Amino acid sequence: MVPVPSGRPVVRAHDLRRSYRTRAGTFRRERKEVEAVRGVSFDIERGELFGLLGPNGAGKTTTIKMLITLLLPTGGSAEVLGHDVVADAREVRRHIGYVFGGDRGLYERLSALDNLRYFAELYGVPPREQRQRIGELVEMVGLTGREKERVEGFSRGMRQRLHIARGLLHDPEVLFLDEPTIGIDPVGARELRGTIATLREQGKTILLTTHYMFEADELCDRIAVIRGGEIVAEGTPADLKQRVTAGHVVEVETFGLPETSVDAVRLLDGVRSAAVEERGQAQVLIVQVRPGAEVTSLVLGSLDGVNVGRVSSREPTLEDAYVELVSAEPAGAPA
Numbered sequence: 001m002v003p004v005p006s007g008r009p010v011v012r013a014h015d016l017r018r019s020y021r022t023r024a025g026t027f028r029r030e031r032k033e034v035e036a037v038r039g040v041s042f043d044i045e046r047g048e049l050f051g052l053l054g055p056n057g058a059g060k061t062t063t064i065k066m067l068i069t070l071l072l073p074t075g076g077s078a079e080v081l082g083h084d085v086v087a088d089a090r091e092v093r094r095h096i097g098y099v100f101g102g103d104r105g106l107y108e109r110l111s112a113l114d115n116l117r118y119f120a121e122l123y124g125v126p127p128r129e130q131r132q133r134i135g136e137l138v139e140m141v142g143l144t145g146r147e148k149e150r151v152e153g154f155s156r157g158m159r160q161r162l163h164i165a166r167g168l169l170h171d172p173e174v175l176f177l178d179e180p181t182i183g184i185d186p187v188g189a190r191e192l193r194g195t196i197a198t199l200r201e202q203g204k205t206i207l208l209t210t211h212y213m214f215e216a217d218e219l220c221d222r223i224a225v226i227r228g229g230e231i232v233a234e235g236t237p238a239d240l241k242q243r244v245t246a247g248h249v250v251e252v253e254t255f256g257l258p259e260t261s262v263d264a265v266r267l268l269d270g271v272r273s274a275a276v277e278e279r280g281q282a283q284v285l286i287v288q289v290r291p292g293a294e295v296t297s298l299v300l301g302s303l304d305g306v307n308v309g310r311v312s313s314r315e316p317t318l319e320d321a322y323v324e325l326v327s328a329e330p331a332g333a334p335a
């Protein structure tokens, strides 16, 4: 195990920032600067499974790319196992593995085994160790019996598990998994979560990004929710649930709900937040209620003239906490 300077976490991001320069427009090309990551800080301790959660474009991949030395930060700093990701990039790379969700990066016409042999060679795994290492990994990711088949016949879940095996060939101590279950059916995704849990049990330090709150809840020791390039909440899954377990949720099914009515509901006394979810023909208004408040009749009052269907009340879930965190107006945002 690689020693970390005493008192230092395995992964540390400190006020990490990254902007992208892009050009917009076809005729009058305008330069635009996108601040994808705006001062992100967190620590991951040895053996921890840390989740970075956020909607599309929140800055998760950009953060990971800086930590794995694929992208230079435009501000702040980060270190992995005590090595700075800019100054000691080579050292960082030696000790990390990463897996991005998606299909690319495998040789379709080679078998799983040949892919692993090829990458083992590329990653400098000593030839004497390759056979055993590959055998162990094939077993760990549940591909035993299929390893001689060509990758072109693999399902997305199988490919993703092969990606994980590939990322582990050089036995890295720290693993970065960027949306590993994206696009995989529920059974495949569950198997993959099992693989990730096994890695954690083996003592790997893992950073996982996902869009799925339940996945983070099941796997992670700690979670940071990122939105608009900033961390808006951090804690254990239980901490985050705590934020919404006081109070309840009222759901109102409507047909043809105008945005002005949603705004009116948001301003009601006792309402913490309101969001709309499309379900078939209906728009379901989901209202998070402050503890002790009773808002159903007020909500229905402000929906005067709107075609209302079923009205129900339920306990909040972790998903509600997440939706509230990622859909609230950012502090200082223009009205």
Ligand SMILES: Nc1ncnc2c1ncn2[C@@H]1O[C@H](COP(=O)(O)OP(=O)(O)OP(=O)(O)O)[C@@H](O)[C@H]1O
Pocket: 020, 021, 022, 034, 035, 036, 054, 055, 056, 057, 058, 059, 060, 061, 062, 063
């Ligand atoms: N190469 C790039 N050039 C310009 N802008 C970029 C580039 N890569 C990312 N961005 C922008 O930076 C922001 C953050 O993107 P990033 O991919 O880090 O988000 P994410 O949280 O990983 O999203 P997703 O869940 O969709 O993968 C977005 O606004 C995105 O459009």
